[in-house]
Amino acid sequence: MEQKQNPIPINTAETAVPFWRDAGKRALLFQIVALFVVGGISYYLFSNTQANLARQSIATGFGFWEKEASFEIGESLIRYSAADSYARALLVGALNTLKVAFIGIILTTILGSFVGVARLSSNWLVSKVAGSFIEVMQNIPVLLQLFFWYAIFYESFPSPRQALNPIKGVFFCNRGFIFAIPESHSAHVAMGGMFLVVLIGGWFLNRWGYKRQELTGKAFPAGRITTALALFLPLLVWAFYGAPTAMNVPELRGFNFQGGLTISPEFSALLLGLVLYTSAFVAEIVRAGIQSINRGQIEAAKAIALRPGQVLRLVIMPQALRVIIPPLTSQMLNLTKNSSLAVAIGYADFVAVANTTINQTGQAIEGVAMIMVVYLFFSLSTSVFMNWYNKRMALVER
Amino acid sequence: MPESTAAKREQLKPPVSNVGIIGWLRTNLFSTWYNSLLTIAMLGILAWLVPPLFRWVFIDSLWNSSAEACRDIDGACWSVIPNNIRFIILGFFPEGQEWRPILAMILLLSLVIYSKERSRWKKSLAWLWLINLIIMGTLMYGGVLGMPVVETSQWSGLPLTFLLSFFGMIVAYPLGILLALGRRSEMPAIKTLCVVYIEMIRGVPLISLLFMSSIMFPLFLPEGVSIDKVLRALIAIILFTAAYIAEVVRGGLQAMPRGQYEAADSLGLPYKHTMRLVILPQALKIVIPPSVGVLLSVFKDTSLVVIIALYDVLKTTMVTLSNPKWAGYSSESYIFLALLYFVFCYAMSSYSRKLEKELHTGH
Structure with missing residues (x-):
């Protein structure tokens, strides 16, 4: 019996691997196919859209930006009238979105941290009230909450003639909350400037104090000095300008109030709804962040005789913030995105203005694209900030 | 002593x-x-x-009275609910056919309750769901067994809310898994496509996608073809949800230890089998609680279809309130609706928490 030779040839460099067995080539082929499929679908949709637009004779492009908008906007941070262009109307909308998002983020952070800490309180009653607040707010759609608050503000409040007047110069009615504000005076600008100067000075003072503490071990109460100066110096400026006390008091003329500062029911409902809804989520994040800290850390901090305030500021917060900040930013982004629901209750945010623009001009594609681009810009700039922050925090990590 | x-x-x-x-x-x-x-x-x-x-x-308050009796009281007029309950819950579903959506909803809810038990998670459960979904669809649409056809434009109220959230979730889940796998892929083109899609969708509000579905979808299609309004909104919700599920699933994939991939590789399993037999069964188990969280937010987000004039349970309530007879009782109606949403959402969130505790076996 002759031993049979193995008939299978040994795979040498000369015998080429068929391309469907080569992982690299296969991956390349697969990617090319995927790109072709995506490209093909896009082309198909694009050509359909082209044909449809041509048939309905809708012009594409952003030429409509220059045209007269010819619709009024209820509230605006910059001067705007119906005679202005669409571009300016959209800018008004974007600023309104930023306004509600900015104020909302500040209030949400404050309320959310407060409720989160209350949830952890050793006081049973406080903890339970905070817990039920969180459950109720998280489990009701935010749009329903907006409608609810808007209905309260718009239906349950009296008309301007019967406006509630809890304290002098403050009126609550279904046209909004109207406050008396100080008459504009050059002193106020100077006071604001002084406040800013103190804040910047305080930052440098804090840095200097920190350095000195590192060198000599002596603490410097930079925070307290800055707070005192920030309160006192603007008052000094105010007195220097002759202490103007004139107030711009709202007055009922005809069917509505004139003067003062009016916060519209739309804005209040939107702000209240967004803040209550989002702060429930923020509270859970804050709670998780504080709970993530090892008990030993707090005990160690107490053992080296740090005061309770210092334990919080120097030991708990730096570690808790590392856990809190990433989900917190995503909640802030959610708040900004949810502010687009303003369109449902008639607050003139960017989506509402863009929607009106779409209805008037028929430029649907441009309108929806603009909405997406604006919100993508917010999101991407937030994630750029987050990456920067995470990198900075990673350096601190051991 | x-x-x-x-x-x-x-x-x-x-x-x-x-x-x-x-x-x-x-x-x-x-x-x-x-x-x-x-x-x-x-x-x-x-x-x-x-x-x-x-x-x-x-x-x-008054609990069950006429609208006129409500004018003279200071308290809540809950009568707005029992007097309009049929319209709020079922909307424009034809008279005399109410049993169909009600039966469909009962089927859905009992199926959900049945699926809660982890010991019942088998392949047969998926088939049970499929069969039941078909039955529910038939019940809603009709056209067989002597049930008159009910066009989707008449589907409204609570059944529509359930339809949008559950169908949205069920269709979006496989899509989300594919996107998550794509994002973790080593092929640059696939990875880029998936990352761009996920980040773009997550960066924009749902309402912009709904606008897109209601205004732009008709332009995308060839002349003469039109898709149903409900289906268009459903597509927008699916596209939106898929991106969020992709991120949830990615979390599960990342949590898999490297050894699992290496073990599958050393057995000579191809990519397809590595994923289907080794990685996904473990990764998906981890992400069940956050997936329930996604379902919860989809359920809440379906209320946004109000803005593109779809008659979900929020819109039917608003229509009720636009009736001059019942106008002015918004607080009562919205509180009722909030209670309705709260019951479902609270059940889901506490279930998700319970699962998390059960599945956390502690390594």
Whole structure:
């Protein structure tokens, strides 16, 4: 019996691997196919859209930006009238979105941290009230909450003639909350400037104090000095300008109030709804962040005789913030995105203005694209900030 | 002697101030001076808020009366709910056919409750769902067994809310898994496509996608082809949800230890089998609780279809309120609706928490 030779040839460099067995080539082929499929679908949709637009004779492009908008906007941070262009109307909308998002983020952070800490309180009653607040707010759609608050503000409040007047110069009615504000005076600008100067000075003072503490071990109460100066110096400026006390008091003329500062029911409902809804989520994040800290850390901090305030500021917060900040930013982004629901209750945010623009001009594609681009810009700039922050925090990590 | 001291010690009871109601009050409400202050302040706020609210809800209110009777009372007019309950829940579904959506909803809810038990998660459950979804679809649409056809434009109220959230979730899940795998892929083109899609969708509000579905989809299609309005909104919700599910699933994939991939590789399993037999069964198990969270937010987000004029349960309530007879009772109606949403959402969120605890086997 002759031993049979193995008939299978040994795979040498000369015998080429068929391309469907080569992982690299296969991956390349697969990617090319995927790109072709995506490209093909896009082309198909694009050509359909082209044909449809041509048939309905809708012009594409952003030429409509220059045209007269010819619709009024209820509230605006910059001067705007119906005679202005669409571009300016959209800018008004974007600023309104930023306004509600900015104020909302500040209030949400404050309320959310407060409720989160209350949830952890050793006081049973406080903890339970905070817990039920969180459950109720998280489990009701935010749009329903907006409608609810808007209905309260718009239906349950009296008309301007019967406006509630809890304290002098403050009126609550279904046209909004109207406050008396100080008459504009050059002193106020100077006071604001002084406040800013103190804040910047305080930052440098804090840095200097920190350095000195590192060198000599002596603490410097930079925070307290800055707070005192920030309160006192603007008052000094105010007195220097002759202490103007004139107030711009709202007055009922005809069917509505004139003067003062009016916060519209739309804005209040939107702000209240967004803040209550989002702060429930923020509270859970804050709670998780504080709970993530090892008990030993707090005990160690107490053992080296740090005061309770210092334990919080120097030991708990730096570690808790590392856990809190990433989900917190995503909640802030959610708040900004949810502010687009303003369109449902008639607050003139960017989506509402863009929607009106779409209805008037028929430029649907441009309108929806603009909405997406604006919100993508917010999101991407937030994630750029987050990456920067995470990198900075990673350096601190051991 | 030592025995008697031990007996004496046993007889000594803890001081009254440390046990029972007083002890509980002391440790939980009045442990320190500021806790006592906090308790008193909180009780004060509750005493100021609760009695008038209680009066409004229960004492001065009417529960089942005519709209005219409601004009003369100070309290809540809950009568708006029983008088309009059929329209709020079922919307424009034809008269006489109410049993169909109600039966479909009962089927859905009992299926959900049946699927809660983890011991029932088998392949047969998926088939059960598929069969039931077909039955529910048939019940809603009709056209067979002598049930008249009900166009989707007449589907409204609570069935529409359920339809959008459950179908949205079920279709979006496989799509989300594919996107997550694509994002973790080593092929640059696939990875880029998936990352761009996920980040773009997550960066924009749902409402912009809904606008897109209602205004732009008709332009995308060739002449003469039109898709149903409900389906268009459903597609927008699916596209939106898929991106969020992709991120949830990616979390599960990243949590898999490297050894699992290496073990599958060393067995010579191809990519397809590595994923299907080794990685995904484990990764998907981890992400069940956050997936319930996604379902919860989809359920809440379906209320946004109000803005593109789809008649979900929120819109039917608003239509009721636009009736001059019942106008002005928005608070009552919205509170009822909030309660409805709360019941479902709370059930889902506590279920998700329970699962998390059960599945956390502690490594």
